[in-house]
Amino acid sequence: MNNVFLCFGLPFLIASLYFGGQYWKERRFGQRLQREGQSAAALIVTRSTQSSGRGGTFCFVTYQYETPLDDKSVTQTQQQQISIKTYKRISEGEQVTIRYLPDDPAVSRLDGEYWDRSKATNQLALFGFFGAMSLLFLAAMLRG
Secondary structure (H helix, E strand, C coil), rough: CEEEEHHHHHHHHHHHHHHHHHHHHHHHHHHHHHHHHHEEEEEEEEHHHEEEEEEECEEEEEEEEEEEEEEEEEEEEEEEEEEEHHHHCCCCCCEEEEEEECCEEEEEEECCHHCHHHHHHHHHHHHHHHHHHHHHHHHHHHCC
């Protein structure tokens, strides 16, 4: 039974720890943007989708915004993965609000009504799923 845990339970545990770490990193980044970030107006330049190869679809927006640098402004162009729900609501040419880090203006996210928590939510769900699976294999191993 120990071999079953090593073959199945341990990889589930490793995957759980990986997604837990990714969730924590994403959450901390979002909190930093909310705490230290500056708001700016941005223009949605493009919307695009990409097939995942497994029947799923990844959605993206590209947006541009201006940040100050000395006595001038610099145009930043960023792409962000968004949920299908956000993708259906947002349009090319739409003016949106973003947040960026003043010490690194190229780091930004959509803000306001388009603040997208789906990435962190998915990571948390995967953390829970893989963690539960590893616990099931551990419990089966301990019962012998």
